[in-house]
Amino acid sequence: MARVTVEDCLDKVDNRFQLVLVATKRARQLARGAEPFVEWENDKPTVVALREIAENYITASILDEAPEEETTEEDVLIAAVEAAEAAENPPQAPTPPPDI
DSSP states (O other): OOOOOHHHHHTTSSSHHHHHHHHHHHHHHHHTTOOOSSOOOSOOHHHHHHHHHHTTSSOGGGGGSOOOOOOOHHHHHHHHHHHHHHHHSOOOOOOOOOOO
């Protein structure tokens, strides 16, 4: 399919608003590395997502899936700092209680 139109996709979902939500979620999955169900013809993830919807590979049920946990740049930096601190200050063995 060379071009995809909104009309091609509207037959597959309830309305334009749902189409936006479905296409957005699928485009984000594709951008994060999910395997496409259609041939990737040097298109952007949003175009591929719309082509998948038009060809019935993706439906509105994608909205019911649990959201993927996103790793932010801040999370990566915090993990790196914690790893560096742990390497500099290895945990010490507990000291035995004093003899009385």
